[in-house]
Amino acid sequence: MSRLLPIMAVQAAPVEWDVEATYQRFEVELRELHRSFPQTRLFLYPELYLAALGAVSSRAPAGYSARRLAEPVPGPFTDRLCAVAADLGVWLIPGSIYELGDDGEVFNTALAIAPNGEIVASYRKVFPWRPWEQTAAGSEFVVFDMPEVGRAGLMICYDGWFPEVARHLAWMGAEVIFQPTATGTSDRDQELVLARANAIVNQVYVVNVNMGGRPGPGRSIIADPEGHPLQVGGDGQEYLTEVLDLDVAARLREYGSVGLNRMWAQLETEGTRLDLPLYGGSFSPSSAATRP
Secondary structure (H helix, E strand, O other): OOOEEEEEEEOOOOOOOOOOHHHHHHHHHHHHHHHOOOOOOOOOOOHHHHHHHOOOOOOOOOOOHHHHHHHHOHHHHHHHHHHHHHHHHEEEEEOOEEEEOOOOOOOEEEEEEEEOOOOEEEEOOOOOOOOOOOOOOOOOOOOEOOOOOEEEEOOOHHHHHHEEEEEEEOOOOOOOOEOOOOOOOOOOOHHHHHHHHHHHHHHOEEEEEOOOOOOOOOEEEEEEEOEEEEOOOOOOOEEEEEEEEEEHHHHHHOEOOOOOEEEHHHHHHHHHHHHHHOOOOOOHHHHHOOOO
């Protein structure tokens, strides 16, 4: 039996700079999408969508700031998200939010909420988009298990430009990487290439959902573990549906991409002879024990 995961990447646009109006739109839309597509098990939204992020060229109004919006995780805002996920009985990755850390730092944080309403993963963006993004950088890679489906990883937007992030997630056992994004600049072409490249070299699905309309140009992408684009969005608000089969990732790692390239097996045999600080010294079968 294949490990199937029906998903929807919601290429949505917020009500620019209006957090409460954006949340109200989000909840109404999510409930309607769930009613219309009840087979969907996971919904994914763009980066900082619920923070009502505006376009790069748009000035935030007085009183709007990441620090003023930031809350602890868990906190009152995440409680609302958890309640919705539990009510619908779905996996929910609501993009990312501004998180207030214990030391007062503000992080750009992606959440994964299980169908019972529990936060099962919280990932702080490791590579904020400097110098424009002023949030603090996270320091940990995060994966989470979906019972009877497989293991997923989280990264956010600009993280995709750093191959270390996707490689670490795959090394930790991720078979699909969810990547909320908020790109409204001219480098979206490159990001589509990177999503496919990260999928190919790590033999994982990559689901990169971008803002639709303002502040982003859309063009979300779902790439399979061989890098084939399963879905590519246009420039407006769209709903990208797909059924991921995580057994495909397992098959490719065993038999190779297009039946040829078995990178993980080669790393396990020849990586032991290399100095690989990324893996704490070298890559060996024992160091890959976290992979399914």
